[in-house]
Amino acid sequence: MSEINAEQVAHLANLARIALTDEEIEHLTAELGQIMQAVEQVSRVATPDVSPTSHPIPLQNVFRDDVVGDNVLTADEALSGAPERDGDRFVVSAILGEEQ
Template identity: 55%
Template sequence: MSEITPDLVRHLGVLARIQLSDEEVERLTGQLDVIVDNIAKVSEVATPDVPATSHPIPMQNVFRADVAGEMLTTQQVLQNAPDAADGRFRVTAILGEEQ
């Protein structure tokens, strides 16, 4: 027996605030039923002795160690800035502007 019925699809449409035509309800009923059946098939195969996998190839972190290095001075950082004041970048205020 099918788990997905036209009434269930209509109900889901109401919950999602989507107006569905009768043709869409029929089409979605079939599509959602196929999806639920496929999920059930995958669930049958997924047993406790089969480890969950997020990637087919084992991966490892390839990042370098986070070690502080030479720092730029404030003057070096701001030397090419279009506008600066009090050791900071100066930018145009955007708060309150209409978008």
């Protein structure tokens, strides 16, 4: 596995539009190098007969099934606590600035 250099880190930062100082580039180059070495070690240990997994323990859903109940709210009941409404809809303030 090839080593990562400061020029590659600077290029990646530029692609991600992240402004980095020379000191940050140097620091990240060392850290990314260590990460690459760790990945290389794991790659050497992994064998073709070991299937890749996302989690070491099998997971299962512990939630109950969604069942429609009799507790259905009317629009007026659902909107009764809303600070502002427009007919049968909630009114919320815009969260995006002018630049969006």
